[in-house]
Amino acid sequence: MTRSWHEVFKGVSAPDAAEAGAEESNEGRRGLFRRLKEGLSKSRQHMHQNLSAIMLDRFDADLWEQLEETLIFADCGVDSTVAVVERMETAANEGRITNREQFIAQLEQSLVEMFAGGDYQIDVSHEPSVILIVGVNGTGKTTTIGKIAYHLRQEGKSVLLAAADTFRAAAIEQLSEWGKRVGSPVVKQKHGSDPGAVVFDAISSARSKGVDVVVVDTAGRLHTQVPLMEELKKIRRVIAKQIPGAPHETLLTVDATTGQNGLIQARLFSEAVDVTGVVLTKLDGTAKGGIAVAISHELGLPIKLVGVGEKLEDLRPFDPVDFVKAMLEG
Ligand SMILES: Nc1nc2c(ncn2[C@@H]2O[C@H](COP(=O)(O)OP(=O)(O)OP(=O)(O)O)[C@@H](O)[C@H]2O)c(=O)[nH]1
Ligand SMILES: [Mg+2]
Numbered sequence: 001m002t003r004s005w006h007e008v009f010k011g012v013s014a015p016d017a018a019e020a021g022a023e024e025s026n027e028g029r030r031g032l033f034r035r036l037k038e039g040l041s042k043s044r045q046h047m048h049q050n051l052s053a054i055m056l057d058r059f060d061a062d063l064w065e066q067l068e069e070t071l072i073f074a075d076c077g078v079d080s081t082v083a084v085v086e087r088m089e090t091a092a093n094e095g096r097i098t099n100r101e102q103f104i105a106q107l108e109q110s111l112v113e114m115f116a117g118g119d120y121q122i123d124v125s126h127e128p129s130v131i132l133i134v135g136v137n138g139t140g141k142t143t144t145i146g147k148i149a150y151h152l153r154q155e156g157k158s159v160l161l162a163a164a165d166t167f168r169a170a171a172i173e174q175l176s177e178w179g180k181r182v183g184s185p186v187v188k189q190k191h192g193s194d195p196g197a198v199v200f201d202a203i204s205s206a207r208s209k210g211v212d213v214v215v216v217d218t219a220g221r222l223h224t225q226v227p228l229m230e231e232l233k234k235i236r237r238v239i240a241k242q243i244p245g246a247p248h249e250t251l252l253t254v255d256a257t258t259g260q261n262g263l264i265q266a267r268l269f270s271e272a273v274d275v276t277g278v279v280l281t282k283l284d285g286t287a288k289g290g291i292a293v294a295i296s297h298e299l300g301l302p303i304k305l306v307g308v309g310e311k312l313e314d315l316r317p318f319d320p321v322d323f324v325k326a327m328l329e330g
Pocket of ligand 2: 165
């Protein structure tokens with residue numbers, strides 16, 4: 001079942017049932033699912049084409065090979081693909097697949113089983129809560145921050161943005177633009193200053209003003225850039241020193257269009273920093289939405305959000321069942 005935004009954030013109270021009305025909230029969930037499907041239309045089209053080309057008259061090696069190719073093409077990754085095909089073969093051998101509907105239903109179930117469990121919520125229950133956004137260059141960190149801030153504001157939370165990407169000249173400006181758009185203050189210093197100092201200021205400011213959530217932008221980096229990874233660890237230490245237990249979330253952005261390469265980068269990145277979840281961005285730009293399966297399965301991390309466009313509203317809550325349905329169902 002699609003989660004509403006107030007369910008995405010832990011620490012946001014549910015709207016008054018009488019005020020929202022059960023029907024209205026169901027309508028909201030359906031709307032979210034519809035928009036997720038729109039965002040995944042390229043992936044769905046490809047999946048559909050490939051799956052409808054598979055003839056189900058004989059469950060033989062050919063058929064399983066075709067399914068395997070379909071999943072590999074969709075970037076589900078070798079491990080997940082092998083596991084899914086095995087489950088499908090077992091189901092067929094046990095007589096649980098006799099028609100196309102059962103085939104699709106079983107495929108859905110097997111794909112859903114590939115997702116790592118874990119906590120899909122984003123914890124904003126602290127005063128203030130700190131969300132740190134990390135990832136490789138250009139994967140969508142700053143855009144995602146604008147979108148997250150927008151949704152938090154919609155849920156009635158006050159948000160402060162910290163411009164701790166002091167590395168790239170235009171980065172501070174870019175975050176300031178998002179701040180203006182969503183109506184959140186941005187704490188910044190000049191280009192080239194110490195990101196730790198920016199974060200320190202941001203948290204002090206949030207505390208003195210009673211701001212609910214601080215979202216920290218960081219410079220893009222590769223796990224191989226040792227000084228930059230050290231800098232990230234320092235940022236985390238500065239945060240933890242001011243607020244024990246923070247950052248409460250460290251979200252890793254992964255660009256879905258970079259496929260298996262992005263997956264490798266993400267794995268190494270998450271090994272270096274304590275990541276609490278993934279934001280899978282740019283799903284609208286790829287037919288290979290199966291990368292969500294590979295990332296979750298191979299990284300063992302929950303995907304918490306997906307990006308399906310460049311606009312403020314183009315962020316979706318992630319739910320494995322919905323995601324797989326949106327990818328497979330017409
Ligand atoms: N289509 C699409 N584009 C996106 C999405 N998310 C981000 N982008 C675009 O990707 C580009 C890079 O996004 P940024 O948010 O600047 O990425 P970043 O990780 O902050 O980049 P650096 O700070 O340079 O490391 C921009 O052109 C965004 O508009 C998405 O979900 N879909
Ligand atoms: Mg950025």
